[in-house]
Amino acid sequence: MHEMLHTSKSFFRYTFLIILSLIMVFPLIWMMLSSLKTTEEIFSVPLTLFPETLQWSNFAGALELAPFWLYMFNSAITSVCIVVLQVILSSMIAYALTQLKFRGKSLLFNSILITYMLPAAATYVPSYILLSKMGLLDSLTGIVISNVASVFTIFLLRQAFLQVPKEMIEAARSEGANDFTVLLKVMIPMCKSTIFIASLISFVSMYNNYLWPSLIVKSQEKYLITVGLNRFFTNVGSFADTWPLIMAANVLTVVPLLLLFVLLNKWFIKGISDNGLKG
Amino acid sequence: MELIRRYGLLLFFVGIPLIPLLAFWFIPMFVSLWLSTTDWDYISPEYSHVMLENYQTILTSDNFYAALKNTAFFSVMTVIPTIIFGLLFASLLKNVMKGSTLLKSLLFSPWITPMVAMSIVWTWIFQPDVGLLNQLLGLLHLPQPSWLTDSDTAMWSIIIVSIWKNAGWAMIFYADALSKIPGELYEVGDIEGTSWWQNSRFITIPLVSPTTLFLIIISLIDAIQAYDQIQVMTQGGPAGSTRTLLYLYYQMAFEQFNMGQATALSTLIVLLTGVLAFLLFYTSKKWVHY
Numbered sequence: 044m045h046e047m048l049h050t051s052k053s054f055f056r057y058t059f060l061i062i063l064s065l066i067m068v069f070p071l072i073w074m075m076l077s078s079l080k081t082t083e084e085i086f087s088v089p090l091t092l093f094p095e096t097l098q099w100s101n102f103a104g105a106l107e108l109a110p111f112w113l114y115m116f117n118s119a120i121t122s123v124c125i126v127v128l129q130v131i132l133s134s135m136i137a138y139a140l141t142q143l144k145f146r147g148k149s150l151l152f153n154s155i156l157i158t159y160m161l162p163a164a165a166t167y168v169p170s171y172i173l174l175s176k177m178g179l180l181d182s183l184t185g186i187v188i189s190n191v192a193s194v195f196t197i198f199l200l201r202q203a204f205l206q207v208p209k210e211m212i213e214a215a216r217s218e219g220a221n222d223f224t225v226l227l228k229v230m231i232p233m234c235k236s237t238i239f240i241a242s243l244i245s246f247v248s249m250y251n252n253y254l255w256p257s258l259i260v261k262s263q264e265k266y267l268i269t270v271g272l273n274r275f276f277t278n279v280g281s282f283a284d285t286w287p288l289i290m291a292a293n294v295l296t297v298v299p300l301l302l303l304f305v306l307l308n309k310w311f312i313k314g315i316s317d318n319g320l321k322g
Numbered sequence: 323m324e325l326i327r328r329y330g331l332l333l334f335f336v337g338i339p340l341i342p343l344l345a346f347w348f349i350p351m352f353v354s355l356w357l358s359t360t361d362w363d364y365i366s367p368e369y370s371h372v373m374l375e376n377y378q379t380i381l382t383s384d385n386f387y388a389a390l391k392n393t394a395f396f397s398v399m400t401v402i403p404t405i406i407f408g409l410l411f412a413s414l415l416k417n418v419m420k421g422s423t424l425l426k427s428l429l430f431s432p433w434i435t436p437m438v439a440m441s442i443v444w445t446w447i448f449q450p451d452v453g454l455l456n457q458l459l460g461l462l463h464l465p466q467p468s469w470l471t472d473s474d475t476a477m478w479s480i481i482i483v484s485i486w487k488n489a490g491w492a493m494i495f496y497a498d499a500l501s502k503i504p505g506e507l508y509e510v511g512d513i514e515g516t517s518w519w520q521n522s523r524f525i526t527i528p529l530v531s532p533t534t535l536f537l538i539i540i541s542l543i544d545a546i547q548a549y550d551q552i553q554v555m556t557q558g559g560p561a562g563s564t565r566t567l568l569y570l571y572y573q574m575a576f577e578q579f580n581m582g583q584a585t586a587l588s589t590l591i592v593l594l595t596g597v598l599a600f601l602l603f604y605t606s607k608k609w610v611h612y
Contacts, residue, residue, distance in 0.1 A: 053418075056414055056418065057418070059414060060411075060414050060415065060418065060425050061425070063411065063414070063429065064425050064428035064429055065428075067428060067429050067431070067432060067486070067489075067490065068428050068431055068432075070432070070440060070443050070444065070447060070486070071431065071432075071435070071443075073443065073447065073454060074443045077446065085452075086452050087452075088451070088452060088457065089457060089461075090452070090454065090457045132338065132339040132342065133339065135334070135335050135336075135338060135339050136335065136336060136339035136340070136343075138335055139332070139335035139336045143331070143332065143335060143336075145332050145336065151336070151340075154348060155343075158347050158348070158351075160539075160543065160595070160596075160599055161351070161592055161595060161596070162543065162546060162547050162568070162588075162591055162592060162595055163547065164547060164568055164571060164572075164588055164591060165350070165351055165354050165588045165589070165591065165592045166346060166347060166350035166351060166354065167350075167575065167588075168350075168354055168357060168575050168581055168584060168585050168588070169349070169350035169353035169354050169357065170345075170346050170350050171576075172353075172364075173345060173346070173350070188342070188346075189342075189346050190346075191342045192339070192342035192343040192345075192346055192347055194343075194347070197339075222331060222335070247434060250436070251435075251436035251437060251438070253436070253437065253438045253549070253550045253553070254549045254550065254553075254572070258576055268436075269436055269438040269439070269550075272436075272438055272439055272442070273438050273442075273553070273554055276442050276554070286446060289442060289446075290443070290446070293439045293440075293442055293443055296436060296438075296439045297435050297436065297439050297440075300434050300435060300436070301431070301434065301435070303434075304427070304431060304434045308423070308427045308430075309423070311430070311434070312426060312427070312430060312494055315491070315494045315495070316494045316495060316497065316498035317498075
């Protein structure tokens with residue numbers, strides 16, 4: 044009896060979970076289905092779930108109207124540059140915060156801590172002015188430079204560096220290692236997984252970033268994917284028959300991230316639960 | 323010599339990373355504060371100091387209070403359900419043996435997608451006549467609101483998207499917190515024949531309260547800064563019903579180039595965030611059990 048109650052309970056639990064999961068992924072499925080429908084199918088009442096024949100031409104149609112490959116390339120390249128620079132700079136400062144003694148260290152750390160909590164919006168106007176003074180408005184370099192300081196990455200790396208056993212660092216030092224060698228040969232290899240997770244999360248948030256890049260880039264050949272996609276949506280969105288093309292453009296934007304997630308989902312989930320709370 | 327080496331070392335490890343940190347984070351915070359006392363319009367080289375006039379203008383304008391109300395409504399209605407759904411997902415997933423990784427990944431997947439792209443998809447789902455949502459509501463003979471084009475429902479549309487995007491993220495933290503609760507606690511409950519509700523009320527919810535506090539603070543800061551979904555779906559409309567403080571700031575700064583008032587508003591947003599975070603920490607002693 045108890046056994047039966049248990050199975051029925053877990054059956055109920057599974058059914059509920061599967062329904063919830065389907066609801067959560069349904070907008071993604073709906074996007075993909077809509078991208079493969081004809082205009083008639085997409086507007087039919089009552090709605091049709093599956094397209095009769097898959098309209099792959101919608102993708103070609105979207106790519107004809109706007110250079111989405113270029114946008115994606117711009118996003119990928121700026122995000123990679125940002126992530127690489129963030130990791131280098133953050134590991135340097137995290138090393139200083141955990142291994143070096145200097146005046147103002149706690150002031151520095153507290154300032155980083157406060158910055159982490161405050162809305163980034165407060166920096167937009169002065170940062171915008173600074174970029175314009177540097178002549179970096181409407182350039183991908185401007186986006187990279189203004190994003191290389193990441194309080195989030197500094198936090199994660201500082202936390203990880205604190206976990207490195209003191210004996211290992213001392214052993215390296217007694218063998219004559221200087222600070223550069225300790226950072227490169229002890230700290231970074233010991234904290235590989237944290238660095239990987241920080242890079243992954245940072246990459247995703249930079250690829251998805253919209254507000255700040257949309258202020259910086261003005262010419263079409265420099266659009267990031269989020270900016271290009273939204274401009275495409277506002278330009279063609281008023282014509283009803285372009286909905287399948289818009290959905291195709293959306294699929295192009297989202298699929299690279301979903302692939303990344305399918306490949307690395309354990310890293311994302313473990314990384315967020317292990318590191319987020321400590322941050 | 324030793325001194326030079328030491329300073330060189332610090333210059334390298336602290337000095338270099340500090341440049342972008344100062345240039346794009348620390349200094350802008352203060353420059354913003356200073357700009358908020360001027361009437362600069364971004365184009366003209368001249369400006370004058372108007373002291374607290376910008377703050378006075380904002381604090382006496384109806385736009386500000388409408389946006390403040392929208393921000394408060396949006397934040398509360400997003401943060402609380404996000405957390406409840408996160409805890410619900412995580413509790414359902416607890417003790418699930420087969421397929422828990424797959425289910426977890428599916429529930430989490432919205433977080434990974436770009437808000438801009440998914441806001442476009444949701445705009446399509448929210449279409450009054452042909453959209454998926456209203457067609458489903460029609461099948462169930464429920465009222466079919468016009469969502470994004472009605473000032474009574476537009477904010478709810480934005481709220482739904484935001485909850486959808488973040489609930490899986492909250493779930494990850496709760497799943498971790500739940501896995502740390504010792505199973506014996508529930509066994510005692512089993513023997514005494516406590517109900518599911520009693521277990522939640524007296525075991526689960528108190529024991530995950532540090533996670534709840536963390537999630538409330540982070541989601542609240544996130545909600546105050548929500549922008550992408552508003553920009554794509556409603557541009558603050560209709561009739562200003564989805565214009566939040568941050569959106570008002572964006573319009574002042576980068577549509578009207580009224581830098582003085584915009585920076586004054588950003589100072590107020592920072593203050594608001596700071597006060598809320600402080601209050602949450604302060605009152606948390608009453609309900610967070612470490």
